[in-house]
Every structure is written in C-alpha cells, then in structure tokens.
Amino acid sequence: MKVILIGGTGHIGTYLVPKLVEAGHDVVCVSRQQSQPYADHEAWQSVEFVGIDREKSEEHGDFGAQIVSLNGEVVIDLICFTPQSAQHLAENLKGKVRHFLHCGTMWVHGHTVQVPTTESAERNPFGTYGINKAKIEAYLLNFHKEYGFPVTILHPGHITGPGWLPVNPAGNLNPEVFLRLAQGEEITLPNLGMETVHHVHADDVAQAFVKAIANRESAIGESFHVDSEQALTLRGYAEEMAKLFGQVPQLRFQPWEVWQKSVSERDRELTWDHIAHSPCGSIEKARKLLGYQPKYSSLQAVQEAVEHYFQKEGIHYP
Structure with missing residues (x-):
C-alpha cells in the first residue's frame, strides 16, 4: 500500500x-x-x-x-x-x-x-x-x-533511543544526572523517588x-x-542505572519544596510535569489486538540511548 x-x-x-x-x-x-x-x-x-x-x-x-x-x-x-x-x-x-x-x-x-x-x-x-x-x-x-x-x-x-536523551531518574532531561550515576556520585531525587516514568x-x-x-x-x-512492559520508579531507575555503570547507587531524597530550589527552572518544570503524571500504562490491549510485543524494556531502551550519548560526547566513566 x-x-x-x-x-x-x-x-x-x-x-x-x-x-x-x-x-x-x-x-x-x-x-x-x-x-x-x-x-x-x-x-x-x-x-x-x-x-x-x-x-x-x-x-x-x-x-x-x-x-x-x-x-x-x-x-x-x-x-x-x-x-x-x-x-x-x-x-x-x-x-x-x-x-x-x-x-x-x-x-x-x-x-x-x-x-x-x-x-x-x-x-x-x-x-x-x-x-x-x-x-x-x-x-x-x-x-x-x-x-x-x-x-x-x-x-x-x-x-527514547540513540540520538536523543531519555527522561532521567530525576524526571528531567539534564544529562548530568546520568554522568553522576556513571561516576558513582550522589544524586538527589524529589520526595521518596516513588513516582514513575514509562x-x-x-x-x-x-x-x-x-x-x-x-x-x-x-x-x-x-x-x-x-510502552515497554513495565514503568520504572525514579528510585528504582536510578539504582539500576548506577548498577549498569558498575557503581553502588548513592541516592539522597528531599521533599519537593526543598528539591525544586536546587535545580534550574527548566529542570524543575520538566520534573514536575513527569512526576505529576507518573505514567504507568498497560499494553495488554495492543498485545491482544495488534500482536504488539516490545523488544526493549525501559532500562534497555534508556541504556542504549545513554551509551550512544556518552560515545558521541566522548564521555568516559569507570
């Protein structure tokens, strides 16, 4: 056709x-x-x-x-x-x-x-x-x-995918979050990190x-x-990405009212948009009626995109 x-x-x-x-x-x-x-x-x-x-x-x-x-x-x-x-x-x-x-x-x-x-x-x-x-x-x-x-x-x-950055574990698009996780440094997440991204x-x-x-x-x-098979909590997402980089997760948490004051206006806006939505979608209908079967988990999709970004930018990590 x-x-x-x-x-x-x-x-x-x-x-x-x-x-x-x-x-x-x-x-x-x-x-x-x-x-x-x-x-x-x-x-x-x-x-x-x-x-x-x-x-x-x-x-x-x-x-x-x-x-x-x-x-x-x-x-x-x-x-x-x-x-x-x-x-x-x-x-x-x-x-x-x-x-x-x-x-x-x-x-x-x-x-x-x-x-x-x-x-x-x-x-x-x-x-x-x-x-x-x-x-x-x-x-x-x-x-x-x-x-x-x-x-x-x-x-x-x-x-997400190679060529553009995924939403990170802090719910925004700042690549610094991935870099800090790759280097084993501490990152701070809003609230308890239990909101979701999909x-x-x-x-x-x-x-x-x-x-x-x-x-x-x-x-x-x-x-x-x-979507992928499963959504990720921000906390779980950060922990798994640190492990993929061969690091021990170093996470700290702050109430939203405190956390938002420590980031840029753009990061604050994006994070609020994502945690306020906290998407977690079922794909059973697409699986049943269309035969849809995602090849990538959320973590696999993110990992591929981040590795491509690091390679493109010449970023090395331990």
Whole structure:
C-alpha cells in the first residue's frame, strides 16, 4: 500500500520508515525539510520526499488538500498537536483514505486512579499538551463513530533511543544526572523517588504502527498504549542505572519544596510535569489486538540511548 508519513524523519520515523518499506509499502515522507534520520538505512533510498511546511500550509487552509493529492491509502500523522489541525486533516481525508493513524501520548490520561492504566480509563488531562492531545483523541474517535472515519490512535510513553536523551531518574532531561550515576556520585531525587516514568524505544513505537496497519480490522476506531512492559520508579531507575555503570547507587531524597530550589527552572518544570503524571500504562490491549510485543524494556531502551550519548560526547566513566 501507499503510505503517507507526516513528520517521518524524526524519532519515530527513523525506525518506522524502514519497517514500512520492509513490509512492502510504498512510502511518501512529508516534512518541512528533508532532514536526516537518526540512523542510516538503505530503505530510505526508496522513499519519496515531499516538502510541505505544515504550519504555513494550515494557515493557507490547503494542508489537507495537499495530503489528499498524494493519493495515499494509509496516512500516518506523527506531528499533530492541536484539535484544529486534526480536524482540518481528518475532514479532508474523509472518504479518501483506507486507514488514518494518529500519534497520541500517554499524557491524555493526566492524573490516573488505577495502575497500570488501561485505554478505557477516564481522561483527566492537565497541561496544554495533554489537554490538546486528549481533545484530538476525543474528536477523532467521535469522527469515527459518526462517519466511519478509519482512525487508529497510538499513545506512546517517553520515547527514547540513540540520538536523543531519555527522561532521567530525576524526571528531567539534564544529562548530568546520568554522568553522576556513571561516576558513582550522589544524586538527589524529589520526595521518596516513588513516582514513575514509562519509557518506550522508538523502534517499538514503529513496530506498533506497522502492526496496526497489518491488523486494520482490529485497530480501527481504537486507541492503544505503546510502552515497554513495565514503568520504572525514579528510585528504582536510578539504582539500576548506577548498577549498569558498575557503581553502588548513592541516592539522597528531599521533599519537593526543598528539591525544586536546587535545580534550574527548566529542570524543575520538566520534573514536575513527569512526576505529576507518573505514567504507568498497560499494553495488554495492543498485545491482544495488534500482536504488539516490545523488544526493549525501559532500562534497555534508556541504556542504549545513554551509551550512544556518552560515545558521541566522548564521555568516559569507570
């Protein structure tokens, strides 16, 4: 089938494009510019690139029409962040596409009541990103119910892999946390370190998209979590990473009110966002209906990403 991939040269697309090509699909990659994927693969040689600035095109009101003109049977949207953007594209694609797949986020759940969280759990989103993604999900699923629009929504956790840093055991993106753990130095975590993060390797996210296409009848009209098998507590995450580096964990804990004063504003904002959400998603639905089976545990995905970062930066540890 002909697959139109919107935003295909980023984290997910780096792994998704080769999988789509290997599955026998013709792939058209739509992006603002032909940037390089995070990893080389010969499959990219068979991909057609179409340059469209989505933001400008949506301002002109013709983005959906441009996507329709590419005549794809399947459209995958990896970079939709507002309900208006989702509505514009879906209304243009109505009756003109066999399958539409949207990349959502575990953030649609916001505050959860029971863990692991299932897809049927009540939505309690907070923050602009989570609220908008929840609105997009609600709109697309309702569009399916009213008009039969063939949509599938995949909700990844914290995507990681070689080429970008994962959310660290302090709940932010400061690489210093990993460096200190690698050197056997003490790190300080907020509260008791029992909040959770739920990583997923970009390769596994790509796997889920391919399996959703292959299992179209089971996937249409549904949302699926795309995570690793298990989430990590911040404390457990820090302890296991220290051990992977051959170190004895050196951890200290401080109440949030104290801890937040010791870090930068950016680190504070990211940590609060992550510990306030504390995602822990069930993947049983994706496993049962799509045959999704993550290859990476959270720790394996993180370790691969961190080792790549250290190598790239020339960082050595004992």
